[in-house]
Amino acid sequence: MSIYQEQAEQLVAEYEARRSRTGELRRKLGEIRETVTGPRGSMKVTVDAQGNVTALEFPTGAYKRMAPKELADALLETIGKAQEKAMESVGGVMTPEMPGSSNILEMMRAKADAAVKVPTVADIPQVIQEYLGLNRTEQEGRSA
Secondary structure, eight states, X not given: OOHHHHXXXXXXXXXXXXXXXXXXXXHHHHHOEEEEEOGGGOOEXXXXXXXXXXXXXXXXXXXXXXXXXXXXXXXXXXXXXXXXXXXXXXXXXXXXXXXXXXXXXXXXXXXXXXXXOOOOGGGSOHHHHHHHTOOHHXXXXXXX
């Protein structure tokens, strides 16, 4: 077996290992629920991994003593805190899966400088293309 075949097999094995983790990651992300209690215990907001409100509770009558603007502001602030907490939980799940020094929280907050590039066949190393029997020139012509 040539060194190229060994490298290609190692890369394919790494790819398959990551792919098998996808189900586990989906399960973990699907379980994320974060709840935050608002000021004076007036409300509880629960959000999922995407930041969608999944539950809204008013456990006490404290909200009844709030002016409409105060209630609206408190609700928006509490939702925002729950969403931030959920984002941090997603970051805790996804950060170990990110390459190098990628900061998933910065990416999620749209603060990352690097644009996400969708790989094409031309991005596949030549040794992998040869191992998979791809003709680089032919593939590049199709992706153009």
